[in-house]
Amino acid sequence: MNFSTSGPTGAALRLHGVCKAYGRRAVLRGVTLDVPRGCLLGIVGANGAGKSTLLRILVGQAAADSGTVLCRGRIGYCPQNTVLHPALTVREHVRFFRAAYRLDDCRRAWELLEQLRFDESPRSRLHTLSGGTLQKLNLAVGLMHDPEVLLLDEPYQGFDWETYLRFWEIAGDLCERGRTVVVVSHLAHDRERLDVLHRLRDGVLTPDHVGAVEGVA
Numbered sequence: 001m002n003f004s005t006s007g008p009t010g011a012a013l014r015l016h017g018v019c020k021a022y023g024r025r026a027v028l029r030g031v032t033l034d035v036p037r038g039c040l041l042g043i044v045g046a047n048g049a050g051k052s053t054l055l056r057i058l059v060g061q062a063a064a065d066s067g068t069v070l071c072r073g074r075i076g077y078c079p080q081n082t083v084l085h086p087a088l089t090v091r092e093h094v095r096f097f098r099a100a101y102r103l104d105d106c107r108r109a110w111e112l113l114e115q116l117r118f119d120e121s122p123r124s125r126l127h128t129l130s131g132g133t134l135q136k137l138n139l140a141v142g143l144m145h146d147p148e149v150l151l152l153d154e155p156y157q158g159f160d161w162e163t164y165l166r167f168w169e170i171a172g173d174l175c176e177r178g179r180t181v182v183v184v185s186h187l188a189h190d191r192e193r194l195d196v197l198h199r200l201r202d203g204v205l206t207p208d209h210v211g212a213v214e215g216v217a
């Protein structure tokens with residue numbers, strides 16, 4: 001597979017003919033997509049459709065069997081399963097990711113946590129936090145380096161309603177600042193918040209039109 005961080009087009013993210021199989025199970029069968037800078041894109045698909053596989057390929061955690069991926073700028077990735085350590089504190093996580101991203105300070109992380117209504121002490125160890133609270137931290141550490149392209153896998157799972165609304169405010173603000181946001185979910189609600197919605201089915205992505213009858217994907 002070709003993977004590049006720049007290219008001749010204005011697309012922030014571009015995939016062409018991406019294929020991936022696990023053994024004899026073909027999961028992605030030629031995914032092609034162009035995402036312009038500043039776009040808020042949704043990808044929906046049933047459980048097991050290959051959404052997480054696609055994101056893992058985009059961030060380089062999995063290799064495609066064939067196809068091309070182009071991504072302009074830094075990537076922020078919020079995985080479906082948190083990569084946080086239960087024995088460490090909130091502050092330790094923020095400091096760890098600050099060092100990993102080589103940031104001068106942790107300001108953006110604390111700002112995001114505040115926007116997401118995070119109300120636990122920075123000294124709290126993660127094993128004491130609720131699932132939704134962990135997800136707030138998961139999201140904040142995925143975004144704190146202000147990446148150009150954000151890949152968010154079920155980013156609002158466990159959020160209460162108010163936090164869920166805050167999530168969409170943050171996503172909208174980022175797009176207004178020219179960031180490109182990809183939100184992956186198994187449900188296609190809130191499509192009006194998106195610029196574009198695609199459905200992953202039978203290993204390919206197709207545009208999902210606003211107004212189509214919707215239920216569980």
Ligand SMILES: Nc1ncnc2c1ncn2[C@@H]1O[C@H](COP(=O)(O)OP(=O)(O)OP(=O)(O)O)[C@@H](O)[C@H]1O
Pocket residue numbers: 022027045046047048049050051052053054080186
């Ligand atoms: N490392 C792996 N080895 C073998 N099969 C895998 C692996 N990862 C995923 N799969 C299979 O690939 C298919 C797609 O999985 P994936 O996690 O990408 O789907 P998904 O659309 O994100 O699902 P969900 O909505 O349930 O999270 C599933 O059938 C899954 O069992």
